[in-house]
Amino acid sequence: MKKDFSLRIVAENNFSVINRIINIFNRRRIRIKKAILLEMEDDLRRGEAIFTLHTTFEMLLKAQLQIEKLIEVEYTEVLELSQNKD
Amino acid sequence: MTGAEAVMKSLQEEGIKVVFGYPGGTIMPVYDALYDYRDEIKHYLVRHEQGAIHAAQGYARATGKVGVVFATSGPGATNLTTGLADALIDSTPVVCITGQVASHLLGTDAFQETDVINIALPVTKWTVQVTQAKDIPGALAKAFYIAQSGRPGPVLVDITKDAQFQKLDYQYTPCTKIKTYHPKPILDFKAVEEAVKLINGAKKPYILVGQGVNLANAKGELLQFAEKTGIPMAVTLLGLDAVSHQHPLYVGYLGMHGNYAPNIKTNEADVILAVGMRFDDRVTGDVNTYAKQAKIIHIDIDKSEINKIIKADVALVADAKEALEALAERVSANSHQEWVKSFDALKQKEYDIVVSKSCLPNANDIITMGQAVYELSEQTQGNAIVATDVGQHQMMVSRYFNFQNPRTNITSGGLGTMGFGLPAAMGAKLGNPDEQVIVVAGDGGFQMNIQEMGTIMQYRIPVKMVILNNNFLGMVRQWQQLFFEKRYSFTEIENPDFVMVAQAYKIPGRKVASQKDLKEAIAEMLAAKTAYLLEIVVEQEENVFPMIPTGASVSDILLEAK
Numbered sequence A: 001m002k003k004d005f006s007l008r009i010v011a012e013n014n015f016s017v018i019n020r021i022i023n024i025f026n027r028r029r030i031r032i033k034k035a036i037l038l039e040m041e042d043d044l045r046r047g048e049a050i051f052t053l054h055t056t057f058e059m060l061l062k063a064q065l066q067i068e069k070l071i072e073v074e075y076t077e078v079l080e081l082s083q084n085k086d
Numbered sequence B: 001m002t003g004a005e006a007v008m009k010s011l012q013e014e015g016i017k018v019v020f021g022y023p024g025g026t027i028m029p030v031y032d033a034l035y036d037y038r039d040e041i042k043h044y045l046v047r048h049e050q051g052a053i054h055a056a057q058g059y060a061r062a063t064g065k066v067g068v069v070f071a072t073s074g075p076g077a078t079n080l081t082t083g084l085a086d087a088l089i090d091s092t093p094v095v096c097i098t099g100q101v102a103s104h105l106l107g108t109d110a111f112q113e114t115d116v117i118n119i120a121l122p123v124t125k126w127t128v129q130v131t132q133a134k135d136i137p138g139a140l141a142k143a144f145y146i147a148q149s150g151r152p153g154p155v156l157v158d159i160t161k162d163a164q165f166q167k168l169d170y171q172y173t174p175c176t177k178i179k180t181y182h183p184k185p186i187l188d189f190k191a192v193e194e195a196v197k198l199i200n201g202a203k204k205p206y207i208l209v210g211q212g213v214n215l216a217n218a219k220g221e222l223l224q225f226a227e228k229t230g231i232p233m234a235v236t237l238l239g240l241d242a243v244s245h246q247h248p249l250y251v252g253y254l255g256m257h258g259n260y261a262p263n264i265k266t267n268e269a270d271v272i273l274a275v276g277m278r279f280d281d282r283v284t285g286d287v288n289t290y291a292k293q294a295k296i297i298h299i300d301i302d303k304s305e306i307n308k309i310i311k312a313d314v315a316l317v318a319d320a321k322e323a324l325e326a327l328a329e330r331v332s333a334n335s336h337q338e339w340v341k342s343f344d345a346l347k348q349k350e351y352d353i354v355v356s357k358s359c360l361p362n363a364n365d366i367i368t369m370g371q372a373v374y375e376l377s378e379q380t381q382g383n384a385i386v387a388t389d390v391g392q393h394q395m396m397v398s399r400y401f402n403f404q405n406p407r408t409n410i411t412s413g414g415l416g417t418m419g420f421g422l423p424a425a426m427g428a429k430l431g432n433p434d435e436q437v438i439v440v441a442g443d444g445g446f447q448m449n450i451q452e453m454g455t456i457m458q459y460r461i462p463v464k465m466v467i468l469n470n471n472f473l474g475m476v477r478q479w480q481q482l483f484f485e486k487r488y489s490f491t492e493i494e495n496p497d498f499v500m501v502a503q504a505y506k507i508p509g510r511k512v513a514s515q516k517d518l519k520e521a522i523a524e525m526l527a528a529k530t531a532y533l534l535e536i537v538v539e540q541e542e543n544v545f546p547m548i549p550t551g552a553s554v555s556d557i558l559l560e561a562k
Helices: A015-027 A057-068 B003-013 B025-035 B049-063 B081-089 B116-123 B133-148 B161-165 B189-201 B211-215 B219-229 B260-266 B320-330 B337-359 B369-380 B392-400 B421-431 B443-459 B474-483 B498-504 B515-527
Strands: A003-012 A031-040 A043-055 A073-085 B018-021 B042-045 B067-071 B094-100 B126-130 B154-160 B205-209 B233-235 B250-253 B271-275 B295-300 B314-317 B385-388 B437-442 B464-469 B509-512 B532-537
Touching: A003 A015, A003 A057, A015 A031, A015 A043, A015 A057, A015 B116, A043 A057, A057 A073, B003 B025, B003 B133, B003 B161, B018 B049, B018 B421, B025 B067, B025 B094, B025 B154, B025 B161, B042 B443, B049 B067, B049 B081, B049 B094, B049 B421, B049 B443, B081 B094, B081 B116, B081 B154, B094 B133, B094 B161, B116 B126, B116 B154, B126 B133, B133 B154, B133 B161, B154 B161, B189 B271, B189 B295, B189 B314, B189 B320, B205 B219, B205 B260, B211 B219, B211 B320, B219 B320, B233 B260, B250 B260, B250 B337, B260 B337, B271 B320, B295 B320, B337 B369, B337 B392, B369 B392, B369 B437, B369 B464, B369 B515, B385 B392, B385 B421, B392 B437, B392 B464, B392 B474, B421 B437, B421 B443, B437 B443, B443 B464, B443 B498, B464 B498, B464 B515, B498 B509, B498 B532, B509 B515, B515 B532
Parallel strands: B018 B042, B018 B067, B067 B094, B094 B154, B126 B154, B205 B233, B205 B271, B233 B250, B271 B295, B295 B314, B385 B437, B437 B464, B464 B532, B509 B532
Antiparallel strands: A003 A043, A003 A073, A031 A043
């Protein structure tokens, strides 16, 4: 069953990693409901992305693992589960 | 020194002695610097950048070292895309260095400018664009570290022309660590204990061996484990050379055109130990009917492969060498003779229905692909590096060539790139000058990078080229015959005189069409001290069996057409 999930990603602050992350969602046909991208104020070399995704938990985990594999990604966390579902 | 000289120095620091490339406008400073290093770093001028990257792949696959490519910007860089995708899916360490327009021209649609970084994003492990000379050593150090660590893969470093000209105070520090990158997982010994428990209690255990065993140089540990436990081993396409085919516990090749017994027995095993393999769809067939009865222990260095296709009961995210060593220390010595023997009856059935017809001489004197490959295997005793292209011939080589040693099976697995074979063989030979290197290709695939015979000619690379010529794009024709009512839509191909083409490249060759000439022709080719092209005319509508039809279970593998 598809639900909304929030996935937070902390990574190096560059366009390539943002594009790679989006590509992963795209390949898995994961719907992006919202995307917040920001530079870390205390360290501009690092950035943070919070995506609200609409997908199954299983697919979210698979995408999370692929994102964690990216060289520039420091860590990821699933922030919350919302009640929004198909 | 200049940024271009820094590229040379950095390559030297990484121990690079071989580069495949093709010059152009935006990489000219690098080529100018290379001129002063041409004795230390041997550059092979290819005839197409795709040839360069496949050669680099073949070099990397056959040696375990990183393959290096130079290409210019724009079309030169985009010509690398197929090879990058191939290297990524087959986990091959390659570093591509591309020229780029000067940094003030970026984004202006300048001559030969492409956004190669973004084009390469989905087909690389990492990319970086360097716009200042001072960043070149660091970027290359990182590139080489990333390419060959963890699960290996391709990396692209794009250097603007002004960065190549700029001066810098050169200093090189090899990269040994990246804060955000953790290539070597820590072995979970709790998971090891769980795996040991399953293995010790198994009645019909089974090992599935993938390329990860070769990448980890874990053949010794694999054999130690298998021999201690008496567990039979089957291999994937890229795992074919991880185990000697003469080993008493080797039971065959898995997958769509694999051996009958190992595929059938997958759905009888009670514990499956999957080592460095990723349960690709060519191996699993229908996942809904794949090994449902078995407990799965999955060893892979890439965490994202665990549970991606097949759910693991025990996951060992680890280097295969480490994991197998730990398992071998802890498992009980055992034997499963009856279970191993149970493969024999199915093997015999496959021999009677498929192998004997495929490989033994027939009454009508037409050479079959199986015969050609079998004879090649016999004459080399499996002691050759064999590169293949993609198609029916590839499946025949995987079935009938008796690989003996690791890093001798050079084939495009995940992407299935036609045109891979010839340049890959070139690269493999340059990495292993004392080994016999043979490319087996179909008439279709051979022509996709046929221009690399020019490279072979120029550098006198003694690669042996075997073309199994049926005047068809054979694998597609087979599917059209079996699933599209024999509607051969654009699979019949008219070919040149390959021997004459080879001769134009100053490469000797011969064409055979009769079974009685096959043995002697292969012997002549193998004895040649130079490059040699042997065209073998084979049966036109031969099909590769066994076969697991698309969407079918591994248990439904067909020995012949219905």
